[in-house]
Amino acid sequence: MSQQLTTKLSLQNADEGLALFGPQDKYLRLIESRTEAQIMSREAEIVITGQQEEVEKLHQLFDVLLQLIRNNIALSERDMTYAMDLAQDWKADELLDLFKGEIAVTFRGKPIRVKTIGQKHYVSTIKKRDIVFGVGPAGTGKTYLAVVLAVTALKEGSVKRIVLTRPAVEAGENLGFLPGDLQEKVDPYLRPLYDALYEVMGQDQVEKALERGLIEIAPLAYMRGRTLDDAFIILDEAQNTTPEQMKMFLTRLGFGSKMVITGDVTQIDLPRGKRSGLIEAVHILKNIEEIGFIHFAEQDVVRHSLVQKIIVAYQHESENQG
Structure with missing residues (x-):
């Protein structure tokens, strides 16, 4: 059995948390429904605890989502679902390229x-x-x-x-x-x-x-x-x-x-x-x-x-x- 791991990500302000977790924490619940790991939001940080691989995938996912939010990209429920699909295959970082250019x-x-x-x-x-x-x-x-x-x-x-x-x-x-x-x-x-x-x-x-x-x-x-x-x-x-x-x-x-x-x-x-x-x-x-x-x-x-x-x-x- 893989070991338990806890990892943290810092938020710059409360607005980032709102953008990340969605209206009434809708996006957070979406993410939680697809993982065994625990996701806690405290003050200005997110704390993820669970099996090592799950935690590492979630860390990559949240890191990518925060970068998008910091680039003023408004995320939709559809974007979150797609990001989670990519994160399952360690591909969440491919989202950064997607959102870079506008056609x-x-x-x-x-x-x-x-x-x-x-x-x-x-x-x-x-x-x-x-x-x-x-x-x-x-x-x-x-x-x-x-x-x-x-x-x-x-x-x-x-x-x-x-x-x-x-x-x-x-x-x-x-x-x-x-x-x-x-x-x-x-x-x-x-x-x-x-x-x-x-x-x-x-x-x-x-x-x-x-x-x-x-x-x-x-x-x-x-x-x-x-x-x-x-x-x-x-x-x-x-x-x-x-x-x-x-x-x-x-x-x-x-x-x-x-x-x-x-x-x-x-x-x-x-x-x-x-x-x-x-x-x-x-x-x-x-x-x-x-x-x-x-x-x-x-x-x-x-x-x-x-x-x-x-x-x-x-x-x-x-x-x-x-």
């Missing part, structure tokens, strides 16, 4: 940062490669981060326009039966892309950019027969493309352009018997070095912590049925 700021001036190691890898791959596939569950920031990088590229002048597209197959609805003209028919499908743009640029700027043709949002069928030069092109919900559509899309790549293809292979809405173009493309293209493939896991989910639990529960169910 952009929202139009309200709020910094946009990557939240997980998977996201960091995704962002750096998009910067390096002309075609990147981002595959994984809902809530991992696949589309949002791609849109943020597209807007950044447009602002920096490295592309002349942004093209956002999705296949118009969603949850069993058929476009022909929706009311309204084409713009109205297409909008509900493309709403998540607008939402991401609005957050980064603000609605006024987005509408101006759409009017000037700097941003184009269109169903995938509208890509046929075009070559897209000097553009940042995002294909969202790519699991709902057919193999033919995916090949058509990928061969639109023009000079000076970047493509990001995002999708979740567990949410395919294609008719039965139709193969997903995303699954096929990842298989066919996997040996092309210039193409980046990022596979997100449930640990990369950055929505409410319940979303992660829901994804895991559904995964277990499908594995049991499989």
Whole structure:
């Protein structure tokens, strides 16, 4: 049996303790629920007592969290959960790198940062490669981060326009039966892309950019027969493309352009018997070095912590049925 150990960390002031333990000690209870060690807060220090390995992991975790707090980074419940996951593998210090740089700021001036190691890898791959596939569950920031990088590229002048597209197959609805003209028919499908743009640029700027043709949002069928030069092109919900559509899309790549293809292979809405173009493309293209493939896991989910639990529960169910 490993020996008992006690270690202490100093706090500079009471505010640090509040930031670290969360509102009504919520974060502290979260940490305590996942460890046998005892965590005490006295005056201006934290005292951790327990088995040596547990204590050392917690010491690293609190040390990293305090460094983030001292850099004015507000920690969320999601950040705490992720930090604890990393601490289990002695990787808590990787958080310091994650929070260091901001990839952009929202139009309200709020910094946009990557939240997980998977996201960091995704962002750096998009910067390096002309075609990147981002595959994984809902809530991992696949589309949002791609849109943020597209807007950044447009602002920096490295592309002349942004093209956002999705296949118009969603949850069993058929476009022909929706009311309204084409713009109205297409909008509900493309709403998540607008939402991401609005957050980064603000609605006024987005509408101006759409009017000037700097941003184009269109169903995938509208890509046929075009070559897209000097553009940042995002294909969202790519699991709902057919193999033919995916090949058509990928061969639109023009000079000076970047493509990001995002999708979740567990949410395919294609008719039965139709193969997903995303699954096929990842298989066919996997040996092309210039193409980046990022596979997100449930640990990369950055929505409410319940979303992660829901994804895991559904995964277990499908594995049991499989």
